[in-house]
Amino acid sequence: MLPRSGDVLHVTRAASVQFLRPIMFRVIRVHDWPTYDGWMWLDGYELNATGDAVSRRSIFVQAAGLRQLRVTPQPRQHTVRPRRPLVRTPVRVG
Numbered sequence: 001m002l003p004r005s006g007d008v009l010h011v012t013r014a015a016s017v018q019f020l021r022p023i024m025f026r027v028i029r030v031h032d033w034p035t036y037d038g039w040m041w042l043d044g045y046e047l048n049a050t051g052d053a054v055s056r057r058s059i060f061v062q063a064a065g066l067r068q069l070r071v072t073p074q075p076r077q078h079t080v081r082p083r084r085p086l087v088r089t090p091v092r093v094g
Helices: none
Strands: 007-009 023-030 039-047 053-062 064-069
Touching: 023 053
Parallel strands: none
Antiparallel strands: 007 023, 007 064, 023 039, 039 053
């Protein structure tokens, strides 16, 4: 599983031994830095129980140990609406 920006993950010891106490983590970016096979660097925010960001972190984790709590919806196609013609009226000067 490759997380995307905006995904909320449950990061536990299965992802890395540094997470004895599991955290919720909202992804900002997945780095393309070279790492060991199956590992990745993530930038994001650690979330509290109510889902508010409490600290910004960079974490080194195994992709197989991550569990998605909330998936970011796919971006919608941009809809172009036809523009209404601009109505101009004369302005009195002076």
